[in-house]
Amino acid sequence: MIRRKPSGVEILLAERGADMDLDVESNLNVLNITFSLRNLSRKTDEMYYRITVYNDDPDSTVKNTKLNVDVPSSCKIYPGKNITVIETDNVSLNVTTTGNPPVYEYIWTHPNGSRLTANSRLTFTASRQDTGTYKVSVYNGVGDRSICKRHITVQFPSSCTIHPDATTVKETDKVSLNVTTTGNPPVYEYIWTHPNGSTLTADSTLTFTASRQDTGTYKVSVYNGFGDRSICTSNVTVQYPPVAVTSKLVIIENYQNGSINCSAPGEPEPTFSWTSTTTRTLLTKDNGRTVVLINATLEDTGNYTCTAKNSLGDSSSTSSVIVAYLVGCTISPDLPNVIVNESGSVTLTCVGKGQPPVNEFFWTYPNGTTHPGTSVLQYRASRTNIKIYHCLVRNSLGRSGNCTRKVTVHSIPVPSSCEIHPNTTTVKETDKVSLNVTTTGNPPVYEYIWTHPTGSRLTANSTLTFTASRQDTGTYKVSVYNGVGDPGICTSNVTAQCKLM
Numbered sequence: 001m002i003r004r005k006p007s008g009v010e011i012l013l014a015e016r017g018a019d020m021d022l023d024v025e026s027n028l029n030v031l032n033i034t035f036s037l038r039n040l041s042r043k044t045d046e047m048y049y050r051i052t053v054y055n056d057d058p059d060s061t062v063k064n065t066k067l068n069v070d071v072p073s074s075c076k077i078y079p080g081k082n083i084t085v086i087e088t089d090n091v092s093l094n095v096t097t098t099g100n101p102p103v104y105e106y107i108w109t110h111p112n113g114s115r116l117t118a119n120s121r122l123t124f125t126a127s128r129q130d131t132g133t134y135k136v137s138v139y140n141g142v143g144d145r146s147i148c149k150r151h152i153t154v155q156f157p158s159s160c161t162i163h164p165d166a167t168t169v170k171e172t173d174k175v176s177l178n179v180t181t182t183g184n185p186p187v188y189e190y191i192w193t194h195p196n197g198s199t200l201t202a203d204s205t206l207t208f209t210a211s212r213q214d215t216g217t218y219k220v221s222v223y224n225g226f227g228d229r230s231i232c233t234s235n236v237t238v239q240y241p242p243v244a245v246t247s248k249l250v251i252i253e254n255y256q257n258g259s260i261n262c263s264a265p266g267e268p269e270p271t272f273s274w275t276s277t278t279t280r281t282l283l284t285k286d287n288g289r290t291v292v293l294i295n296a297t298l299e300d301t302g303n304y305t306c307t308a309k310n311s312l313g314d315s316s317s318t319s320s321v322i323v324a325y326l327v328g329c330t331i332s333p334d335l336p337n338v339i340v341n342e343s344g345s346v347t348l349t350c351v352g353k354g355q356p357p358v359n360e361f362f363w364t365y366p367n368g369t370t371h372p373g374t375s376v377l378q379y380r381a382s383r384t385n386i387k388i389y390h391c392l393v394r395n396s397l398g399r400s401g402n403c404t405r406k407v408t409v410h411s412i413p414v415p416s417s418c419e420i421h422p423n424t425t426t427v428k429e430t431d432k433v434s435l436n437v438t439t440t441g442n443p444p445v446y447e448y449i450w451t452h453p454t455g456s457r458l459t460a461n462s463t464l465t466f467t468a469s470r471q472d473t474g475t476y477k478v479s480v481y482n483g484v485g486d487p488g489i490c491t492s493n494v495t496a497q498c499k500l501m
Contacts, residue, residue, distance in 0.1 A: 072143025073099030075136065077150040085126045087156035093122040095148065099140040107137040111152075128156045131184060157227025158183030162220060162234035169210045170312070171240040177206045179232065183224040193219040195236075210238045215267065241313030242266025244306050251397065252296040254325035254355070260291045264308030264315060271309055277302035296323045298355060327354030328401035329393045340381045342411040342442075348377045350391035350403065357395060364390035381409045415485030416441035418478060420492040427468045429498040435464045437490065441482040449479040449487075453494075470498040 078094045085091055097103040097120070108116035111132020116122060124130065131154045139145045160181045169175055181187040181204070192200035195216020200206060208214065215238045223229045242264040252258030264270050272288030278300055283292045293300050305318045332349045340346050352358025352375065363377050364370045366387040377389065387407045394400040418439045427433055439445040439462070450458035453474020458464060466472065473496045481487040 069100065070142045071098070071100040073097055073103045073138045073140040073146045075103070075138045075146050075148040077134075077136065077148050079150070082151040082153070084153040084155060087126055087128055087154055089126045089154075091122075091124055091126050091130075091152060093134060093136075093150055093152075095120050095122075095136050095138065097138050097140075097146070099138075099142065099146075101140050101142070103138045103140045105137075105139040107139075109135040109137070126152070126154045128154055128182070128184065130154050153184065155184050155226055156182075157230065158187045158222045158224040159230045160187070160220060160222045160232040162218070162232050164234060165232075166235040166237075168237040168239060171210055171212055171238055173210045173238075175206075175208050175210050175214075175236060177218060177220075177234050177236075179204050179206075179220050179222065181222050181224075181230075183222075183226070183230075185224050185226065187222045187224045189223040191221040193221075210236070212238055212240045212265070212267070214238050237267060239267045239312060242270035242308035242310055242315050244308040244315040244317040246304075246306050246317040246319040248320060250304075250319050250321045252293060252300070252321065252323050254297065254323055255295055258293045258296050258321075258323075260293075260304050260306075260319050260321060262289050262291075262306030262308065262317065264289075264306075266308060266310050266312070268310045268312075270314075273307045273309075274304060275307075276304045278304075293321075298323050298325075301355070322356055322397070324397060324399070325355050326401070327352070327358060327393060327395055327399040329353060329358070329391055329403040331389070331391055331403050331405040336406065338405060338407045340407065340409055342381055342409050344381045344409075346377075346379050346381050346407060348389055348391075348405055348407075350375045350377070350393065352393035352395075352401070354393070354395050354399065354401065356397060358393040359396060360394040362392040362394075364392070381407070411442045413484045414440070414442040415488065416445045416480045416482040417488040418445070418480045418490040420476070420478060420490050422492060423490075424493040426495040426497065429468055429470055429496055431468045431496075433466055433468050433472070433494060435476060435478075435492050435494075437462050437464075437478050437480065439480050439482075439488070441480075441484065441488070443482050443484070445480045445482045445488075447479075447481040447487075449481075451477040451479075468494070468496040470496055472496045 075095050075097045078096065095106065106119045108118045108122050110116055111130070111134065122134065130152065133149050133151045135147055135149050137145045137147050158181055160179050163178050163180065167175070179190065190203050192202045192206050194200055195214070195218065206218065214236060216236065218234045218236060219231055221229045221231050243266070244262055244264045246260060246262045250258065250260050262272060264272065274282050274284060274291050276282060280300055283294070284290060285292055291304060301321060301323045303318050304321055305316055307314055307316045329350050329352045332351060338346065350361055352361070360372070361375050362370055362372050366389065388404055389407060390402060390404050392400055392402040416439055418437050421436045421438065425433070437448065448461045450460045450464050452458055453472070453476065464476070472494060474494065476492050476494060477489060479487045479489050
């Protein structure tokens with residue numbers, strides 16, 4: 001209780017006496033009373049107050065009045081801590097407020113600074129642009145505005161873009177491909193793939209020195225641990241001068257169609273031109289890559305040069321074209337049967353035909369043996385009646401042909417003659433004895449008559465064999481005959497040794 005005299009004013013609030021002031025002014029019959037209360041608390045100080053005014057009269061005037069305490073607004077946002085959501089999730093932020101009078105104004109602000117329309121509850125569907133700190137300003141008309149905040153993290157899968165997404169460089173240039181990514185959380189894994197499918201080592205930037213094998217689409221797979229991987233691409237074109245390539249040798253059959261092809265890898269795509277050492281007007285196809293020869297003849301044999309050219313350079317390659325025809329041969333004298341006399345000279349000439357020209361000759365003799373040689377075969381005729389000679393010819397392409405010639409030898413009749421081997425021999429009784437006779441004569445010997453030392457005839461042809469006995473010692477004779485002149489006779493002495501009795 002506070003009492004102040006002579007005004008006679010009494011306020012009953014003894015426990016807050018230290019926080020109160022009382023000022024009383026009197027003007028004629030009007031009494032002005034000012035009551036001040038410091039350190040207000042709505043909880044403890046908002047109530048009815050009784051003021052008693054008296055003038056030493058027992059009947060004092062009592063007035064009751066209510067004191068309203070105005071309190072500035074304050075707020076809290078729930079959930080009560082920062083939150084993480086997934087893109088497309090529904091988000092709800094609820095604000096609770098205090099203050100007297102109650103809050104009547106809510107101003108929500110997006111992380112990008114734009115205003116949002118809501119009262120005590122803000123709801124929205126999360127998108128990747130919604131990550132950040134949300135603010136709400138509340139106001140009840142007393143004091144300053146109150147601001148509270150809540151941070152929201154919106155997670156979403158990674159995505160990427162390569163810069164440049166397409167580029168053209170020259171061989172040996174430095175190439176740099178940079179990938180920019182989005183995603184929350186941030187991307188932490190990069191997997192680069194070369195156009196040939198191999199894996200490259202790099203993070204957000206891939207650098208390399210360009211070669212012609214590096215043309216193609218580069219891929220990078222990025223990942224932030226959330227959702228699926230994202231893949232983006234960049235097309236790299238590596239320019240380089242052409243390198244012309246043709247077959248070194250092209251074979252076309254006579255009067256057949258043929259072609260000569262030229263390949264020339266290069267970037268940009270090269271143009272093609274042809275020259276040749278022939279007089280033919282060249283016909284091309286496939287944008288100049290191929291020369292076509294229609295009904296090729298020997299006159300088309302020659303060198304054909306392809307030149308490929310682009311903005312970075314040019315290159316040439318030459319093909320040797322051979323128009324080939326069947327390889328064959330003839331043997332002169334060009335007679336079905338070459339007839340010579342015995343001991344006469346025989347000359348056979350093998351004439352090769354073909355394109356490319358024949359450059360190898362092989363002769364096969366009547367005995368079946370084959371011998372490399374020249375186109376001319378010379379020999380002296382022997383008394384064998386008929387001989388067949390074969391000539392095989394071959395050219396640089398390995399193609400071959402063959403021809404034959406029959407040679408008939410007219411022989412001169414010659415009487416038979418002979419010789420026995422051995423012409424003398426000494427053996428022991430019971431040894432095996434073999435006497436061999438060799439003959440000459442034209443025609444050949446056809447009759448052999450052997451005679452024992454005792455004068456008896458023996459049966460044998462060119463070889464006489466027997467087991468020696470002591471009665472076989474002596475001279476053995478053979479008479480040979482070929483039908484010309486007299487028979488030929490030759491001898492061999494055999495001595496058979498025996499033990500004394």
